[in-house]
Amino acid sequence: MSLAALNTELHQVLADAQLIATRLPGLEALQLWLLDPANLNRAFSSEETRRLLDQPPYWSFCWGSGLALARWVLAHPERVRGKRVLDFGSGSGVVAIACAMAGAQQSIACDIDAPALLASNLNAQLNGVDLVMANDYFAVTGDIDLIMAADVLYDSSNRVFLEHFRQRAAAVILADSRVRDLQHPGYRRLDTLQGQTWPDLGEPLAFREVALYGNAN
Template sequence: MNFHKTSRDAFADAEAFIRENLVVLPVPSIAGISLYTAHPGSGLRRLAGDDDGPPPYWAYRWAGGLALAHHVLALPEAVRGRRVLDLGAGSGLVGIAAAKAGAASVMSAEIDPNGIAAIGLNAGLNGVTVMPCGDDLVGGAPPEVDLVLVGDLFYAREIAERVAVFLDRCRTAGIEVLVGDPGREFLPLARLDPVAEYAVADVGSAAAPARVYAFVA
């Protein structure tokens, strides 16, 4: 007879793995936020269940998310008192920054269940409350939020197109959208107004400019 772990058991295993194999480090150049951070000995492919696949995206700090985190902490009025969605949240950096900057509520949406485990751990580590969401929100109606923060979701054509359609629905519903990105291939520049620029380090790269944009209707 085969016994399969329940989703609750798998979630607990992911939390335990993250605690035991990742290290808590401050986020470079962002004061007051630390995250469980991947390193060469983390063995993240074991957690993902694919020894030959790429490391999971959620476990690394990407330039667009770093730029957004910088932005909301530098300009807390952008999120203060507002209901915020962090779309493609990874390990939760942007949502944590929004919560620290005074957001009324934060939903952190990430479709990788191991990322959801990391979001909860990282939020607790930083003393903030966020609501992790494992649903693929881009296929549905906009949630009841005032602001959507989108970091690094324009790296592949298919997902970039789906995200842009979802953001259109958000804008039609009166929801403000800010995008953080270092200039990935499928960034819809014709739909974006530059708001700010920050020097941040992308995965495996030295510090370079990444911009925060307003997504326009």
């Protein structure tokens, strides 16, 4: 698995784009291979726009909720230390990597998108940590102590996982910049964090406010 292979994945969407090793604001302990912001400084053709919408390379961005949750993990290592953790919808792997850095016994990056797992793997290498990769949440066996998920509720079909997570793990932590008033009897609001998608997509400022939820059981 190589950076060249990951760039090839990116080129299927944007032919001239490049990944660069990036340190994130307020998360200097961690680096990720992310889309070079210079690649966003031009208009996209209609064909590029179609490809971006059809197969968004989520993994080439660190989403605001992922950034906020990774910072939170490093500020509260006691919440993950010694635990088997699963990061659902891991994208770049930012949260899973933060968990490994914070002393998780095992950190699983789970994503349905194959390039996302490639990105998580390369990003883990970049940071000198080990992750376990999973492309199917339901195929992961064994006990899981903690499930985390950042910016996955944008897809309403993922709401069904809210119940699965509570059944599967003693603790669940969700971070979401799109869903800031989650109405679910099994979850309660823990905090409000700040986070910005990187590279900057020029999203509305309201999306920099990230709701942190925990399971209520």
